[in-house]
Amino acid sequence: MIEAITVEAFLSIISSIGGSIDLSKKEFSIKWGSFEIKGIKFPMIKALAENPAKMEKVLSTIFIQKRIMWFDMKMERTLDCVTSLNDLKNKINEELKVFENSEKSEDKLITSYLFALKNISIECEKDFKNSIRNADESKSEIDESWESEEDIPEVLGKFRNNSYPIIQSLMEYLKKDNVIRNQCIEKLNSGKDQLIKFYNVNNENMNEALLYEE
Numbered sequence: 001m002i003e004a005i006t007v008e009a010f011l012s013i014i015s016s017i018g019g020s021i022d023l024s025k026k027e028f029s030i031k032w033g034s035f036e037i038k039g040i041k042f043p044m045i046k047a048l049a050e051n052p053a054k055m056e057k058v059l060s061t062i063f064i065q066k067r068i069m070w071f072d073m074k075m076e077r078t079l080d081c082v083t084s085l086n087d088l089k090n091k092i093n094e095e096l097k098v099f100e101n102s103e104k105s106e107d108k109l110i111t112s113y114l115f116a117l118k119n120i121s122i123e124c125e126k127d128f129k130n131s132i133r134n135a136d137e138s139k140s141e142i143d144e145s146w147e148s149e150e151d152i153p154e155v156l157g158k159f160r161n162n163s164y165p166i167i168q169s170l171m172e173y174l175k176k177d178n179v180i181r182n183q184c185i186e187k188l189n190s191g192k193d194q195l196i197k198f199y200n201v202n203n204e205n206m207n208e209a210l211l212y213e214e
Helices: 007-017 042-049 052-064 078-099 105-135 152-171 179-198
Strands: 003-005 027-032 035-041 210-213
Touching: 003 007, 007 042, 027 042, 027 152, 035 042, 035 105, 042 052, 042 105, 052 078, 052 105, 052 152, 052 179, 078 105, 078 152, 105 152, 152 179
Parallel strands: none
Antiparallel strands: 003 210, 027 035, 027 210
16 A cells, blocks of 8 residues: 655656556545545556656746746735736646646646646635735725735745645656756745745645555
8 A cells, every 4th residue: 555655756666666566557646735636547647757748848837937836925016926826827727728638648647736736826816815805895806006915925825835745746757857857846945945934834844745545
C-alpha cells in the first residue's frame, strides 16, 4: 500500500523496481490540506512523466508567468490581485480547452490539476471581494478608489498555501535537471519565504501534495 509520498518519490521507486510490480490497475489520489484529486490511474502518472513538454508549457503559463503566484505580497494591491486572478483563470481555461476533451492519459491528469487550481483561484477572488464588503458595505465591486491592502497577506497567503502543492506536484513529473522545473523551484522558494514571513506558517505546516493508493 502506497501512502503519503510525493509524486517525485513515487516515480523514483517505480524507476528503481522497473516492471517487477504490475501497477496498471492501481488507482491513486493526491491530497493536500482539505483538497483531493481522486481516480488517478498509474498509466496517467507514467504518461505524464514521459511527456515533459506539456508540463513545461502548463507550468510556464500558470505559474512562472503569473506573478500573483509568487510576487512579493507587500508590493501587491487589491485591484491588481483581482485582475491577476481573473487573468490566471483565463489562462487556465485556455489550457483546459487543450486538454479536457482529450482521451490521452496524461491530458486527463493535467485537467484534474487545472480544475483544482481554477477552483482555488475563484475562492481567492471571492475572499478579496468579501474583505472589501466587510470593510465598506457601500462597495459591491473593487475599483481604483479602493486602496486598503491590509487583507492581502491573509487572502493571498491562503491562496498560495492551497495552490503551491499543485505546482509542487506538477513539477515533480519533470526531471531534476529540467530548466522549467528549476525555475519553478526558485519562485516557489521565494513564495514560501513570504508565507513564512507574512502568513504565519512554517515549512512544517505548509500544505504538501502527497500521493495515496486508493
